[in-house]
Amino acid sequence: MELAFETRALRTLCEEDDVAAEKLPGEVVDALKRRLADLHAADSVLDLVVGRPDFDSTAPLVRMTLAANYVLTCAANHRTCPLQAAGAVDWQRVRRLKILTIERSESDA
DSSP states (O other): OEEEESSHHHHHHHHOHHHHHHHSOHHHHHHHHHHHHHHHHOSSGGGOOTTOOEEOSSSSEEEEEOSTTEEEEEEEOOSSOOBOTTSSBOGGGOOEEEEEEEEEOGGGO
């Protein structure tokens, strides 16, 4: 899959280990690296099982668990989002994701 990032700071966090280590717990950094590698290697987000992808029913968003109650949130990043006949996102055809956030889940607040 092709990945983009919501902000330059988020891109730096995802691509530079020393920056990630300053801002996130070690186990989250390790999980983030694995999840990004999984995303790069996948043909579709539906190929992923690790991180328990959770697809939003109202928007083209997918959330994946990292560690220590942190969640990686991504959006389909196509000019025209692939849709199924019923109008839902066709995640099997999504080949581009934009990473939106890495944050602690609300259930741990």
